[in-house]
Amino acid sequence: MSNLLEVKNLKKHFPIKKGAIFPKQVGAVKAVDGVSFHVRKGETLGLVGESGCGKSTTGRAILNLIQPSEGEVIYKGEDISHYKGEKLRKLRQDIQIIFQDPYASLNPRMTVEQIIAEPMRAFGTPKKEREEKIDYLLDVVGLSSYHKHRYPHEFSGGQRQRIGIARALTLDPELIICDEPVSALDVSIQAQVINLMEDLQKEFDLTFIFIAHDLSVVHHISDRVAVMYLGEIVEVGEVEELYANPKHPYTQALLSAIPEADPHLKRDRMVLEGDLPSPSNPPAGCKFHTRCPFAEEICRTEHPELKDVSTGDHQAACHLVKEVVGSNG
Amino acid sequence: MSAQMDLEQNSKVKAKKPKKESSLWGDALSRILKSKTSFIGLMIILLLIVVAVLAPVLAPYHPIDDGSIIDRYQPPSAEHWLGTDQLGRDILSRIIYGARISIKIGVIAVGIAFVVGTLLGGIAGYIGRWVDNVIMRIIDIMMAFPSILLAIAMVAILGKSLTNAMIAVGIVGVPQFARIVRSTVLSIKEKEFVESARASGVKNGRILMRHVLPNCMAPIIVQATLSVGTAILDAAGLSFLGLGAQGATPEWGVMLSDGRAALQTSPWVITFPGLAIFLVVLGFNLFGDGLRDALDPRLKQ
Numbered sequence: 001m002s003n004l005l006e007v008k009n010l011k012k013h014f015p016i017k018k019g020a021i022f023p024k025q026v027g028a029v030k031a032v033d034g035v036s037f038h039v040r041k042g043e044t045l046g047l048v049g050e051s052g053c054g055k056s057t058t059g060r061a062i063l064n065l066i067q068p069s070e071g072e073v074i075y076k077g078e079d080i081s082h083y084k085g086e087k088l089r090k091l092r093q094d095i096q097i098i099f100q101d102p103y104a105s106l107n108p109r110m111t112v113e114q115i116i117a118e119p120m121r122a123f124g125t126p127k128k129e130r131e132e133k134i135d136y137l138l139d140v141v142g143l144s145s146y147h148k149h150r151y152p153h154e155f156s157g158g159q160r161q162r163i164g165i166a167r168a169l170t171l172d173p174e175l176i177i178c179d180e181p182v183s184a185l186d187v188s189i190q191a192q193v194i195n196l197m198e199d200l201q202k203e204f205d206l207t208f209i210f211i212a213h214d215l216s217v218v219h220h221i222s223d224r225v226a227v228m229y230l231g232e233i234v235e236v237g238e239v240e241e242l243y244a245n246p247k248h249p250y251t252q253a254l255l256s257a258i259p260e261a262d263p264h265l266k267r268d269r270m271v272l273e274g275d276l277p278s279p280s281n282p283p284a285g286c287k288f289h290t291r292c293p294f295a296e297e298i299c300r301t302e303h304p305e306l307k308d309v310s311t312g313d314h315q316a317a318c319h320l321v322k323e324v325v326g327s328n329g
Numbered sequence: 330m331s332a333q334m335d336l337e338q339n340s341k342v343k344a345k346k347p348k349k350e351s352s353l354w355g356d357a358l359s360r361i362l363k364s365k366t367s368f369i370g371l372m373i374i375l376l377l378i379v380v381a382v383l384a385p386v387l388a389p390y391h392p393i394d395d396g397s398i399i400d401r402y403q404p405p406s407a408e409h410w411l412g413t414d415q416l417g418r419d420i421l422s423r424i425i426y427g428a429r430i431s432i433k434i435g436v437i438a439v440g441i442a443f444v445v446g447t448l449l450g451g452i453a454g455y456i457g458r459w460v461d462n463v464i465m466r467i468i469d470i471m472m473a474f475p476s477i478l479l480a481i482a483m484v485a486i487l488g489k490s491l492t493n494a495m496i497a498v499g500i501v502g503v504p505q506f507a508r509i510v511r512s513t514v515l516s517i518k519e520k521e522f523v524e525s526a527r528a529s530g531v532k533n534g535r536i537l538m539r540h541v542l543p544n545c546m547a548p549i550i551v552q553a554t555l556s557v558g559t560a561i562l563d564a565a566g567l568s569f570l571g572l573g574a575q576g577a578t579p580e581w582g583v584m585l586s587d588g589r590a591a592l593q594t595s596p597w598v599i600t601f602p603g604l605a606i607f608l609v610v611l612g613f614n615l616f617g618d619g620l621r622d623a624l625d626p627r628l629k630q
Contacts, residue, residue, distance in 0.1 A: 063528055092528060106522055122535070123530060
């Protein structure tokens, strides 16, 4: 399996400006601050982290919906991060996105048919072909063709998300960025939508970047998982390896928070102290040191890089990887 | 009582049923009909339209040709319900025909303001940056002039005629539309469905026309309704000053202007066209206010 997408040192800093007439930049919110990872063709990469850690910004920066401040996004061997105009528009056929909120992501003034046809219309698919494809896609995502003349507000959240998925599939993309596609849905509906996405991945040979904060969902759907904290990736690896053997203390804390379906089980929870630091003024050294129970002097001064922490495909960015494993052992 | 309960139940059933149209306008209509003032406004507007359409049937005399100078300044009577003017023409007939001109003025002037203002405001809001600055500063300059002065200046440039008066009144109305549209576009363009259109490769022009502007319609429709009243008033003002409709045209502003010489001896010549203007402007304002309240999402339930 070759790399379909490679992200190198991606940064997105939103400027903070002051002054009404001559705005001066007084700082920056470092939403994404040097993220690197790769996605192999046909796999699902889970991207997890707390709210505000830059997961969604990363997704949008890959799509160039938000212009990245720095770094490269290499898709099929080409850096697409500086694409503009028609070149960028053509790229939209290959990379699509499914949004979190199925209520906000469908135009309330368009029928389902118009919504699904919109991407095809943008790329000049003939009308007859469009109509056939709409019927086919509605069927694929579990809706019926008689739904196509209705408006989004006539559907439930799960149905709307299916419409959003159908729209993402219209252009036969290779890579779909799923921005928390199920977190706005009821748990029972979540399972249906996730199963649908897995089926579609097999059927259409899709590659997913699956952004989520629900760790069990990510465990279920992902092949590999990247854990983000304050705009950086702190740990990345094969899903089974990472869940069974988390190296970074932040990952350990996250995983210990997954509820178990056994009331008698005595759990060893690792509860983090304090709040997420402000991304406009992140801590020096390891960004996690303010909340890390194992932090040492080196963590406050030196920024850790991702390094191999096991024989498999598993990297973590922590100075104390060995020690943490030992003390937890 | 029971009828009212029936009605309530009906509306509940309707609300649950999936409707083909977006429910926004359906809800709005039912709320408008519930409010007395906006209902009166709607009735006045409907009356104006009926009178304009049926003018040849309703008017007892021809507005221009009938009447002789011998019958001038006759007070209201069975023969001439609202009296006659300085040339002996029947005032009622002239007011009835004047309704046609008022509707024409309202529709065309507001149409110009609507189209130009929506496009300018939409472009300014959607593109942003320097384009926004340039367009909105021009709009600010236009707003800095009193509207009637600006209209007079424009008619002075274009020449005196009813058409030019309508154009002038339309252009004067542009800034309000542009501002409302711009602010609405600013909020709509950040919505996820706009982002998804961008992610689908939809071109900017189409995103603005198909995704952004249709979702800005509610406040624009309200503004349009309120503007019709102002437009009729402004155009009547221009005609009164001799810059709009000319000569024998049964335009309400012209009628006011013609009758002002005889204000003390024959007050009916000027009173009734004035009342007509007042009533129509009131109607559009009441309806516009009701429409705004009905479309305001904060008032829902």
